[in-house]
Amino acid sequence: MTRQSTQSSPVLELRNVTKTYKVKQGLFGKARPLTAVNDVSLSLPRGEVLGLVGESGCGKSTLAKILLGLEAPTHGQVLVDGEEIGAQDRLSLARRIQPIFQDPYSSLNPRKSIFDIVSLPLRVHGVGGPQDWEKQVREILDIVGLPARVMNTYPSQMSGGQRQRVAIARALIMKPEIVICDEPTSALDVSVQSQILNLLGDLRREFGLTYLFISHDLAVVEHLATRVAVMYLGRIVEEADVAGLFDHARHPYTQALLKSVLTPEPGLGVPDTQLGMAYPNPIDPPSGCQFHPRCPLATAHCKAKAPRPVPTPQGLVECHLYDTESPMFDNKAA
Amino acid sequence: MAHIDNTDPLLQEITGPTPGQMLRKRVFGHQGLLIGAVVLIILLFIAIFAPLLAPHDPYAQSLMNRMEPPVFLGGTWEHPLGTDHLGRDYLSRLIYGARVSLLIGAVAALISGVIGTAMGVAAGYFGGRVDMVVTFLINVRLAMPVVLVALAVVAILGGSLQVVIVVLGLLLWDRFAVVMRASTLQVRGREYVAAARAIGASTPRVILSEIMPNIANNLIVVITLEMAHAILLEAALSFLGLGVQPPTPSWGLMVSEGKNMMLFEPWLVLIPGAVLFLLVLAINLMGDGLRDVTAPENRS
Numbered sequence: 092m093t094r095q096s097t098q099s100s101p102v103l104e105l106r107n108v109t110k111t112y113k114v115k116q117g118l119f120g121k122a123r124p125l126t127a128v129n130d131v132s133l134s135l136p137r138g139e140v141l142g143l144v145g146e147s148g149c150g151k152s153t154l155a156k157i158l159l160g161l162e163a164p165t166h167g168q169v170l171v172d173g174e175e176i177g178a179q180d181r182l183s184l185a186r187r188i189q190p191i192f193q194d195p196y197s198s199l200n201p202r203k204s205i206f207d208i209v210s211l212p213l214r215v216h217g218v219g220g221p222q223d224w225e226k227q228v229r230e231i232l233d234i235v236g237l238p239a240r241v242m243n244t245y246p247s248q249m250s251g252g253q254r255q256r257v258a259i260a261r262a263l264i265m266k267p268e269i270v271i272c273d274e275p276t277s278a279l280d281v282s283v284q285s286q287i288l289n290l291l292g293d294l295r296r297e298f299g300l301t302y303l304f305i306s307h308d309l310a311v312v313e314h315l316a317t318r319v320a321v322m323y324l325g326r327i328v329e330e331a332d333v334a335g336l337f338d339h340a341r342h343p344y345t346q347a348l349l350k351s352v353l354t355p356e357p358g359l360g361v362p363d364t365q366l367g368m369a370y371p372n373p374i375d376p377p378s379g380c381q382f383h384p385r386c387p388l389a390t391a392h393c394k395a396k397a398p399r400p401v402p403t404p405q406g407l408v409e410c411h412l413y414d415t416e417s418p419m420f421d422n423k424a425a
Numbered sequence: 426m427a428h429i430d431n432t433d434p435l436l437q438e439i440t441g442p443t444p445g446q447m448l449r450k451r452v453f454g455h456q457g458l459l460i461g462a463v464v465l466i467i468l469l470f471i472a473i474f475a476p477l478l479a480p481h482d483p484y485a486q487s488l489m490n491r492m493e494p495p496v497f498l499g500g501t502w503e504h505p506l507g508t509d510h511l512g513r514d515y516l517s518r519l520i521y522g523a524r525v526s527l528l529i530g531a532v533a534a535l536i537s538g539v540i541g542t543a544m545g546v547a548a549g550y551f552g553g554r555v556d557m558v559v560t561f562l563i564n565v566r567l568a569m570p571v572v573l574v575a576l577a578v579v580a581i582l583g584g585s586l587q588v589v590i591v592v593l594g595l596l597l598w599d600r601f602a603v604v605m606r607a608s609t610l611q612v613r614g615r616e617y618v619a620a621a622r623a624i625g626a627s628t629p630r631v632i633l634s635e636i637m638p639n640i641a642n643n644l645i646v647v648i649t650l651e652m653a654h655a656i657l658l659e660a661a662l663s664f665l666g667l668g669v670q671p672p673t674p675s676w677g678l679m680v681s682e683g684k685n686m687m688l689f690e691p692w693l694v695l696i697p698g699a700v701l702f703l704l705v706l707a708i709n710l711m712g713d714g715l716r717d718v719t720a721p722e723n724r725s
């Protein structure tokens with residue numbers, strides 16, 4: 092982490108990022124656009140943890156893939172250290188930004204030993220020789236809390252929590268600046284989740300990492316995040332610092348998510364938002380404010396007109412209730 | 426690292442068997458696989474050491490000793506399986522015939538395996554246009570009757586061992602392509618592939634080191650099936666006189682040469698027919714067994 096950059100400039104910045112997939116319905120159906128990520132602008136200062144929250148299918152993983160260079164955005168730009176990722180070569184992007192995926196049963200190649208898995212970045216980037224690899228793998232395994240003897244074992248011999256530690260070791264062995272954690276605990280037993288969250292928190296402090304921490308569960312995000320962005324149908328509907336979001340949730344969707352955190356076993360499955368209606372199909376998004384069919388406060392205006400992003404003391408919100416120029420502006424709420 | 430609690434239950438001893446140990450255990454617990462493998466290994470051994478094992482020159486004719494019966498039908502130990510219509514030792518021809526069958530099976534399966542795997546993996550991994558082209562080629566190939574096309578090509582080019590191998594190799598790639606395409610599609614979406622790409626691994630590296638090891642089990646099964654397929658097709662072509670040409674000792678040719686005498690000397694047909702059956706059965710037993718023992722491990 093010797094790359095110099097001023098403290099204020101964001102290490103990761105998204106500008107109006109949109110990703111549209113063409114989805115074919117049926118054998119002879121026409122391909123229709125599905126907007127998985129819709130005009131997302133975010134910026135992530137060095138050392139912060141941005142929590143990205145939203146129900147399953149809202150576009151969180153698609154955004155993660157764009158940041159990792161695995162998918163190209165349809166529109167917009169992603170800048171890492173002020174440089175657009177499309178312009179960087181794959182290897183230099185990989186040195187800066189690494190993923191930890193949701194399912195440690197799927198993220199480790201079952202045919203490879205733990206040593207092969209964790210040393211793959213060293214081999215791909217041609218760092219040192221076999222002796223250095225063994226030493227570095229030993230070190231990073233120790234850092235993530237695994238004994239060196241696991242090097243010769245295979246993923247199928249490990250528990251979910253152990254596997255996730257291996258995935259973390261693989262992500263950190265090249266000392267990246269940014270780690271994209273895509274629901275890193277949601278496939279794990281509840282008893283193991285907090286261990287992994289604590290480990291991620293410790294590692295961030297120790298190595299000065301910047302995290303984008305994705306989850307469908309606000310309770311998990313509260314542990315780690317410094318800022319939170321709430322996503323709905325590919326849009327960021329509210330963004331605030333973590334205290335601001337939990338104390339003054341503005342968007343009705345954020346409020347519903349917060350209520351769902353209070354359900355008996357948070358972290359198990361998709362939170363029950365108690366919004367009555369099901370999550371809309373992203374191929375046929377609702378008109379106006381996309382949240383209006385499920386919003387308890389929606390009016391005809393919400394159905395007709397999409398809200399603009401409105402700055403708040405803690406961040407941003409996309410809701411007519413907080414827009415001074417909207418006929419629905421609600422002084423009390425704001 | 427002081428902050429890590431080493432009494433953590435996560436760090437308990439890792440005791441489960443490695444995938445290699447598990448595979449070994451399953452292989453030695455699978456009877457069909459073992460029987461098939463043993464028979465195949467014996468036949469392979471016979472093919473390799475044919476010159477040492479054959480009691481006579483398989484080409485040496487002796488018109489004085491034509492169609493002598495095997496020992497169990499009253500013949501002599503001089504020719505344990507008797508002689509054919511030209512007085513050639515039947516056992517020696519059978520032993521050398523194993524070479525032809527196994528060579529054709531192995532090389533044709535290798536050629537078609539390389540073609541079909543390349544096409545199937547490319548289609549599954551890249552999708553889009555590549556997939557469209559490959560799917561089209563597979564459909565074209567499936568619309569062609571193999572035996573008819575092979576017959577026509579061999580009739581035009583003339584039959585020989587090389588021609589039969591190449592023709593079969595160029596015709597039998599369809600199942601490789603179909604199976605490898607489906608397997609690749611399945612594996613491509615796994616997160617370890619995304620992880621390798623996010624690490625910066627190149628496409629050849631991702632395919633060879635992340636995808637191939639996870640679809641190799643299916644590939645092995647198809648190789649065995651197509652080997653048996655090629656061996657049977659060679660026998661059929663040779664039987665029709667369009668395969669390996671006389672005097673090469675081929676089991677299909679032996680059946681063909683014996684068929685005129687079938688009513689009086691049925692063993693001329695039954696013996697090569699039986700070993701052909703045994704070889705194909707052994708290969709299929711092995712293929713089925715391999716499919717059973719390499720089925721992907723369960724998750725927990």
Ligand SMILES: Nc1ncnc2c1ncn2[C@@H]1O[C@H](COP(=O)(O)OP(=O)(O)O)[C@@H](O)[C@H]1O
Pocket residue numbers: 112113114125126127145146147148149150151152153154373
């Ligand atoms: N490769 C793809 N092709 C078509 N649609 C996709 C693809 N990947 C994701 N989607 C769609 O995009 C939406 C967002 O998916 P995803 O980013 O995985 O959501 P999340 O991670 O929040 O659960 C979903 O509706 C999903 O069906």
Ligand SMILES: [Mg+2]
Pocket residue numbers: 148151152274
């Ligand atoms: Mg996801």
